[in-house]
Amino acid sequence: MKNMKRLLLSALLLTLTAAPSLAGTAPGTGVVGSLHDMNTISGATDDPQARVCAFCHTPHHAMADPTGEQQPLWSHQYTSYISNWTPYASPTFQGGDNWIDPLMGPSRLCMSCHDGLVAVDQHYGMAGTKTGLGGDGWGGRDIGLADAGGNADFSNDHPIGFSYNDAQTNDIGQGLFAASGRQFLSNTNNAALTVEDVLLYGDIMTCATCHDVHNKDNANNTAAPGRNYFVYAPQDNSALCLTCHNKGNGVDEF
Ligand code: HEC
Numbered sequence: 023m024k025n026m027k028r029l030l031l032s033a034l035l036l037t038l039t040a041a042p043s044l045a046g047t048a049p050g051t052g053v054v055g056s057l058h059d060m061n062t063i064s065g066a067t068d069d070p071q072a073r074v075c076a077f078c079h080t081p082h083h084a085m086a087d088p089t090g091e092q093q094p095l096w097s098h099q100y101t102s103y104i105s106n107w108t109p110y111a112s113p114t115f116q117g118g119d120n121w122i123d124p125l126m127g128p129s130r131l132c133m134s135c136h137d138g139l140v141a142v143d144q145h146y147g148m149a150g151t152k153t154g155l156g157g158d159g160w161g162g163r164d165i166g167l168a169d170a171g172g173n174a175d176f177s178n179d180h181p182i183g184f185s186y187n188d189a190q191t192n193d194i195g196q197g198l199f200a201a202s203g204r205q206f207l208s209n210t211n212n213a214a215l216t217v218e219d220v221l222l223y224g225d226i227m228t229c230a231t232c233h234d235v236h237n238k239d240n241a242n243n244t245a246a247p248g249r250n251y252f253v254y255a256p257q258d259n260s261a262l263c264l265t266c267h268n269k270g271n272g273v274d275e276f
């Protein structure tokens with residue numbers, strides 16, 4: 023099974039190497055002071071040099087992803103979720119026939135903190151002190167129903183790790199969701215950003231297709247300014263969802 027996935031992965035990489043892995047996005051209000059600044063998280067141990075990027079990246083001695091995928095200079099212990107996962111499934115989901123690896127690319131990086139097992143402040147070989155973000159339920163910030171045996175369950179999460187373009191082409195309703203060239207709706211800080219820009223290799227949905235790990239105020243929400251969730255389009259009128267899913271009035275999708 024694992025070898026099969028590797029084969030699929032290398033075939034995919036061969037066909038997609040021309041596309042950038044994930045385009046960088048314009049800076050917003052940044053990481054410092056955000057929920058992704060581990061120095062501000064209660065129960066977490068501050069970095070001895072007050073660094074911020076260091077909890078996730080390092081200029082040297084970066085750690086290889088256990089599957090061999092290239093990752094951006096990673097300094098944080100990887101999640102043990104490698105191949106034991108239950109993907110999302112439903113009678114109407116069209117992406118199920120092109121699963122690649124639900125955690126491929128940035129998703130595996132997110133899960134190295136959000137799996138509830140690896141300490142969020144672990145970095146640079148130093149042990150962390152804060153493990154678990156309140157569980158996988160309403161009010162918690164763990165994802166994937168952690169299990170100490172390294173099994174992950176994404177069956178109650180929005181699907182990731184599949185080809186957006188294949189799902190869009192095979193869409194039974196044809197037009198139920200947008201071509202990947204569509205810009206995120208109402209995104210004042212990254213107005214020109216398209217879905218394709220944040221698909222891994224221009225094609226694969228990951229956690230980083232909806233979330234920008236680096237910018238706490240990337241999308242400006244008016245209804246609840248404190249709840250930006252690092253998303254690329256505001257929660258107001260569900261602009262994020264309507265960017266991809268054509269469930270609006272067909273003009274501006276609102
Ligand atoms: C909480 C973890 C985390 C922190 C803190 C963090 N990053 Fe990242 N970074 C990521 C993840 C995950 C990715 C891959 C996904 C993506 O690019 O959205 C990434 C990707 C990148 C990339 C490559 C892609 C791109 O967007 O250009 C650069 C460069 C980068 N980070 C720089 C930084 C710098 C500089 C800092 C400190 C100001 C920083 N990061 C802080 C998690 C983090």
Ligand code: HEC
Nearest residue numbers: 112114115116117181186189217231232262263265266267
């Ligand atoms: C970046 C594009 C994108 C964004 C943003 C997005 N989705 Fe999706 N979503 C998809 C794709 C692609 C699928 C797979 C569709 C398929 O194959 O049926 C999907 C699947 C789903 C499904 C499952 C469909 C099924 O048949 O089981 C639901 C429900 C859904 N999304 C709701 C949402 C909601 C609610 C939001 C906003 C919080 C959202 N999506 C944001 C692209 C997106």
Ligand code: HEC
Nearest residue numbers: 129132133136162163164165180182228229232251253262
């Ligand atoms: C289709 C878009 C989409 C994808 C893909 C996605 N998220 Fe989210 N996520 C959201 C939205 C929107 C929220 C804000 C809460 C809400 O509206 O329910 C959210 C909330 C969260 C939260 C806050 C806690 C919570 O449960 O509300 C965390 C943590 C999180 N996401 C992590 C992840 C990780 C890790 C992945 C990949 C495994 C991921 N997200 C994939 C859209 C997405």
Ligand code: HEC
Nearest residue numbers: 057063077128131132135142163229230233235250251252
């Ligand atoms: C270095 C550890 C680390 C990494 C890597 C990381 N996160 Fe987080 N994330 C956290 C912590 C800690 C919080 C705050 C939790 C708390 O205070 O309850 C958080 C909060 C969040 C929230 C909630 C934001 C809100 O407004 O409520 C979202 C969404 C989120 N992360 C998504 C992601 C995604 C997506 C990735 C990968 C692209 C990622 N995170 C990578 C540690 C991390």
